[in-house]
């Protein structure tokens with residue numbers, strides 16, 4: 001007798017409905033699973049048979065054939081064990097055919113019939129709803145995750161016997177109540193706060209600018225200058241995730257089986273910081289089991305690459321395309337898989353292998369050639385995708401000795417970032433694929449980044465003087481647009497443009513380039529062009545000593561690099 005039970009297979013971060021057909025015929029006892037089963041699915045027959053026997057069901061001595069359709073999708077994981085067991089019970093008339101109608105099942109069986117949690121329940125529930133199923137039955141440990149999907153009755157079972165008794169009507173279960181959602185009280189431990197970091201206002205301002213427009217950023221500076229510490233605080237100043245974004249992120253962690261206990265919906269933006277020994281499959285995804293990589297785990301959040309030059313060259317190369325597209329495409333033997341990866345890339349590096357090249361009052365011990373080789377490891381197309389480059393320096397004594405409570409909290413920056421993002425949402429209200437300034441296409445750039453004569457003249461001068469590429473030209477414009485959004489004015493002015501140009505120091509000759517590094521003070525574009533230091537020209541300078549512009553702080557600290565020693569390796 002033939003029976004059909006519905007389940008689902010995870011494909012990328014979505015699931016497709018799979019029909020589990022179980023056929024029992026007379027013949028020598030035999031159990032076979034067909035329909036492109038992989039690894040754990042092939043083993044499932046052993047567990048299913050044991051679980052059924054240990055629950056007291058007598059299996060008829062017959063040929064059992066299980067087909068997983070459609071046959072052209074690879075079936076991985078152990079989610080098919082519950083549906084296979086139920087299919088066998090229906091074929092052997094322990095269950096009525098109509099009892100299984102309208103359900104989608106998933107669950108792994110232990111030998112004693114206990115149901116174990118599976119990966120990818122959230123995509124499974126979404127697929128169930130889309131395919132018109134009203135009910136899903138999943139292991140109790142996954143129930144919370146499944147109940148994120150509105151409009152589904154979720155039945156949580158912890159034992160095969162419990163499932164059978166519910167389906168036969170012996171002891172019916174109540175569907176799970178929809179969990180707390182979206183309830184801010186279930187969010188995880190609060191992320192670290194900006195106010196924990198003393199000084200370093202220029203890096204904080206740069207991160208605020210990066211967050212406001214979704215720009216990628218590279219920080220270069222000696223160890224102990226706060227690069228890692230500040231990068232970790234970036235998710236706390238990014239705008240809060242909307243429900244749709246949170247659902248996408250949760251799906252990725254559901255597929256990986258890495259949802260933290262007791263939290264059905266991830267509401268904090270992810271921060272991923274892979275070690276530099278990571279493989280390309282670990283970073284973008286793939287491998288024998290086809291899983292999302294670190295890049296996708298940072299979706300809607302921050303991917304932090306510390307010690308950028310230490311990453312293997314091929315690993316950095318595979319990042320380029322996904323960074324541009326916001327998606328990773330993996331070609332498998334017979335199917336293509338896509339994972340989303342809309343991330344903000346934050347990279348950090350030392351100026352040289354010893355860490356003190358061009359650092360005031362410190363001596364670099366590296367031979368010149370090693371410094372060049374070190375820089376050469378990150379130059380090129382990846383740098384082209386970074387909008388802001390920033391030189392950081394050790395904290396000066398004046399900040400270390402400052403009393404506590406002087407620093408602005410993350411909430412301050414987040415409010416400004418959210419205001420800037422609101423302006424961008426309004427700007428791109430008819431261009432749905434674009435969410436922030438960093439994602440503007442060349443056409444959008446021409447439409448939204450018109451500049452007056454003054455800033456245009458500055459941009460032209462910078463392009464000529466520093467021999468910047470066309471790509472750099474576009475990136476400067478986008479950054480200037482973001483700075484104008486952040487400072488709440490419609491037109492890009494000269495301050496915006498000057499600051500955006502200053503954020504492209506990596507394009508200058510001498511920085512990561514072939515000539516010795518010029519002194520930063522001389523390399524400042526605004527100063528040389530306008531003849532005035534940025535501090536006095538900045539409209540907000542002097543109003544609030546804690547709110548200074550990017551370049552200004554750099555200038556101040558450069559002038560007073562008195563006890564600016566390192567606080568030691570590692571932030």
Ligand SMILES: [Zn+2]
Pocket residue numbers: 352353354355356357364365366
């Ligand atoms: Zn050195």
